[in-house]
Amino acid sequence: HLVAGTPVENVTYPRFIAKPNGDLLFECRIGWSGDGDSFLWEYDTNNGSWTYIGEYLNGTSVNENAYINGLHYDPSGKLHVSWVWRQTPDARTNHDIYYAFSDDDGRTWYNADGEQVGTAHLAPMTIHSPGLKVWTVGTNRGLINQEAQTVDSKGGIHILQTYIADEQPNSNDFWGGRISHGQLRHIYCDENGVWQNQVIAPSGRNRNEIAVDAADNLYVVAGNYRIYFA
Numbered sequence: 001h002l003v004a005g006t007p008v009e010n011v012t013y014p015r016f017i018a019k020p021n022g023d024l025l026f027e028c029r030i031g032w033s034g035d036g037d038s039f040l041w042e043y044d045t046n047n048g049s050w051t052y053i054g055e056y057l058n059g060t061s062v063n064e065n066a067y068i069n070g071l072h073y074d075p076s077g078k079l080h081v082s083w084v085w086r087q088t089p090d091a092r093t094n095h096d097i098y099y100a101f102s103d104d105d106g107r108t109w110y111n112a113d114g115e116q117v118g119t120a121h122l123a124p125m126t127i128h129s130p131g132l133k134v135w136t137v138g139t140n141r142g143l144i145n146q147e148a149q150t151v152d153s154k155g156g157i158h159i160l161q162t163y164i165a166d167e168q169p170n171s172n173d174f175w176g177g178r179i180s181h182g183q184l185r186h187i188y189c190d191e192n193g194v195w196q197n198q199v200i201a202p203s204g205r206n207r208n209e210i211a212v213d214a215a216d217n218l219y220v221v222a223g224n225y226r227i228y229f230a
Contacts, residue, residue, distance in 0.1 A: 002026065002041050002050035012036060013146070017071045017079075025106065026050070027071055034065045034089035040106045040120060053106050054121025059085065064127050067094070067145035071106075074155040078103050082149045082159045085127055087139065092174050094143040097135040097161055097187060100125060112189060134195045135187055137163055140170035142177040148210045150218070158218060159187040160210035162203035179205045184222060186210075186230075200228050 001007050010030050017025040024043035029036040038057035041050050059065045068083040079102045087093035100109045100117065109118040111131035118125035125132065137143050143163040150158050164171060164181040171177030182203035189195050204223035211219045220228040 003052050006052070010036075013068075015071070017073070019105065020073055020075075020077050025053075025071070027068075027106075029065075029067075031060065031065070032089070034086050034093070035060060036065050037124070038066055038068060042105060052121075055124045056102075056106055056109060056118065056120040057081075057083070058124040058126050062127055063087065066098070069147055069149040069159060069161075072149060072151040074151045075153055076155055078155055079106055080149070080151050080155075080157050082134075082157060084137075084143055084145050084161070086145060091145065092172065093139050094137075094145050095139045095141070096133050096137055097159065098127075098132045099134045099157060099159070100132055101157075112193075112195075134159075134189075135161075135197055137161075138170070140172060142171060142174055142182055144178070144207055147207050150210050150212045152212050152216045152218075153214070154216070156188060158210055158212065160208055160220060161185045161187060162208060165199075175205055178203065184208060184220060184228070186218075186220070201226070 012029045014028040023045050026041040029038050037055050037060055039055050040053040043050050057066045065086045066083045071081050073079055082099045084094050102109050107120050109125055111117050117129040141163045148160040162182050164177045165183050168181045184200040184203045186198040209221045218230045
């Protein structure tokens with residue numbers, strides 16, 4: 001347990017997120033492969049106690065499972081999250097790319113247009129929440145879950161996703177399709193508020209990473225010892 005007397009069971013993909021003020025968030029999925037929801041707790045360093053924020057991302061009620069790329073704060077204190085959905089335990093059913101942000105440490109959530117779309121515990125976000133999908137990717141596209149994201153100094157989200165090239169047909173061979181036709185994709189919102197999906201290079205089989213430095217230069221670290229820079 002984190003909050004005394006309240007056990008937390010079936011924890012998967014636990015992670016800590018450092019808050020700008022020095023406190024801490026704990027995030028995890030509760031459930032199983034293709035069947036779980038995402039939850040948040042907050043740690044207060046002054047008194048050493050945890051507070052339950054609540055379920056902020058629900059999929060089980062509609063037979064989906066959100067697999068998040070990460071949770072990152074920007075310099076203004078805004079919290080950003082992106083994810084893909086999965087319909088079953090089979091990775092071939094991964095699909096679509098979603099994004100949301102919160103300016104109160106995960107309690108209230110907004111889409112990229114600034115419209116409120118969810119409240120932790122009371123009304124968590126779902127696949128049907130308006131305006132959250134930023135890019136359409138169908139099933140059987142070799143879209144890997146839990147890849148990567150980063151946030152720049154201006155609060156811009158940079159999502160790294162990999163899936164097979166658009167000109168290739170759907171593939172029932174998840175790993176084979178990625179090895180043969182996978183592409184690194186930089187997904188971001190441009191200065192005009194339009195989401196872009198930029199192909200960087202072949203992706204290979206496994207997950208990759210994206211990072212940003214203090215000057216807002218981007219780095220993608222890919223398989224076979226490759227680094228890409230922008």
